[in-house]
Amino acid sequence: MNNSEAGEPLNATERAELERLRREVAQLRLDQGAERPAAAGVRPSRVTDHRAWRWTGAGVLLVLVAVLAFSSVLARYARGEVLDTDRYIQTVTPLAADPVLETELTNQITDQIMTRLDIQTLTAEALTALTENAPRVPPAVVGLAPVLADQAKSFVHETVGKFVASDQFEALWIRANRKAHEVLVAVMTGQTRAAVQIDEQGTVSIELAPIIDNVQTKLTERGFAFAEKIPEVDKSFVLFQSPQLVKAQRMVSALDKAHTVLPLVTLLLAAAAVWAAPKGSRRKAFSLVGVSIAVAMVLLAVAISIGRAIYLGDIPADVLSRDAAAAMIDALVLPLRTAVRAVFLLAVVIAAVGYLTGSSDSAAAVRRGFTRAVDAVRAPKTGRAPNPVETAVATYRIPLRVIIIAIATMTLVFWKYPSGLVVMVTILLAAAALLLVELVARPAMSSSAPAVGEAAPQIPGKSS
Incomplete structure (x- = not known):
């Protein structure tokens, strides 16, 4: 008499044997199902077809x-970064403290001030007047104008650098980026007015005038007399420039409209792909859903890298230095890259779940190892009957799994903007909930198969 006949819990060896017998019975039933058409006069090839x-x-x-997973991530990015001003501001705010951008802005503002003041000419005129009105001052001092101009430029550069920091x-x-982004949104959504335009080069920039006004005040406070002569500056600092920006208007508008629908359609098509697979292969199809999404994310990551390289190669050096352009584009695509990593991680989990629940020998070995580990933690004490909670969880563990997933x-x-952390935490919580279901259900599952609605398998040709 074995443990099952004595009403005692199955040990690990007996449960493994039971699982093996179940797989054999399932395979026999599949084989018998494949043979029925032939017995009815239908060619076996039709089953294969x-x-x-x-x-x-x-x-x-x-x-x-x-394809839709690829488009869905782009659509959510378009909505979140290209058209959501608040989200965009969160992305570019850290750039205000980026050393590369600080250096670029400091250099451009200093050049604008020095170009408009022409300090060397003003200094030479002042020294010439000094020699004419003060006979004891030698005319040679006029030659100091370039030196004094360099000193003045260093002073201005230092003052600008402190302000930028x-x-x-x-x-x-x-404030400047918010205004610039509102202009961008107006263009990309087709709401452009005469006063709201982006040029043919697709340049998005911020005005330097408010910044230079503040620098002028700082220079005056530090005793730089020439600061009062700084004229109004109608100059902008280029954030990014791409001739394709205006051309992308229709695409961005379409992605904006589809950003909510695309993920849902992707889920529906994934479910349809699993349903369309032959019976007995649907777990494999489920795993392939994860693989297809993972491949889409890899392709999107490659496309991002290629697009970044093309952008950096096209932007003129006199508009924005390569380092500054790289800092800007990296900040702007960071949320997209984060989303790609998050979806890729989710896809890998989907593929792994489909594989581990499949009928392959390696998957079965992993499941046996997991069962032994759970048994080691929650093996029921001899003679203890499972309590009602354990029995209920064991009975409804499949619906509970479905609900958790x-x-x-x-x-x-x-989730509006799921980051990699959000995906990781969600997956870990789901895995913990699934593990909890297994741990709670294990005593009832180990006590006896019929207790949880699992009748012992019937071997064809043998009575029970």
Whole structure:
């Protein structure tokens, strides 16, 4: 008499044998199902053709899933960074303290001030007047004008640098970027007015006039007399420039309209791909859904890198230095790269779940190891009957799994801007909930199979 006949819990060896028998029975039933058409006068090749057609349909749907996953991430990015001003400001605010951007701004503002003041000419005129009115001053002092101009430029550069590194500049930076982004949104959504335009080069810039006005005040406070002669400056600092920006208006507008629908359509097509797969292969199809999404994210990551290289190669050096352009584009695409990593991680989890729940020997070995580990933690004490909670969880563990996975999926779909951290925490919480279900259900599952609605398998040709 074995443990099952004695009403005692199955040990690990017996449960492994039970699982093996169940797989054999399932395979026998599949084989018998494949033989029935032949017995009814239908050619076996038709069964093969039917499976091939189903895999073809599933394959087409998987390609569509990859394409829509690619588009969904771009759509959410377009909505979050290109058209959401508040989100954009959160992205570019840290750039106010970026050393590369600080240096670029300091150099450009200093050049604008020195160009408009022409301090060398003003100094030479002042020294010439001094020699004419003070006979004891030798005319040679006029030759000091270039030296004094260099000293003045260093003084201006230092003053500008201190201001650019101040909190006051950060406030101006945010205000200027907000105005520039509102212009961008107006262009990309087709709401351009005469006063709201981006040139043919697709240049998005911020005005330097408010910053130079503040620098002028700082120079005056430090006793730089020439500061009062600084004229009004109608100059802008280029944030980014791309001739394709205006051309992308229709695409961005379409992505904006589809940013909510695309993820839902992607989920529906993924479910359809799993359904379209032949019976017995749907877990494999589920795993392939994860693989297709992961491939789409890899392609999107490659596209981002290529686009970045093309942008840096096209922007003129006299408009924005390569280092400054790199800092700007890296900051702007950082949320997109974060989203790509997050979705890729989710796709890998989906593929792993599909594989581990499959019928391959390696997956079965992993599941046996997991079962042993859970048994080691929650093996029931001899003679103890499972309590009602354990029995209920064991009975409804499959619906509970579905609910947990559905909640995790909906969380990621409807989270406005899911970061890699959000995805990681969601996955870990879902995994912890699934593990809790297994731990709670284990005593009832180990006590006896019929207790949780799992009748012992019937071997064909043998009575029970």
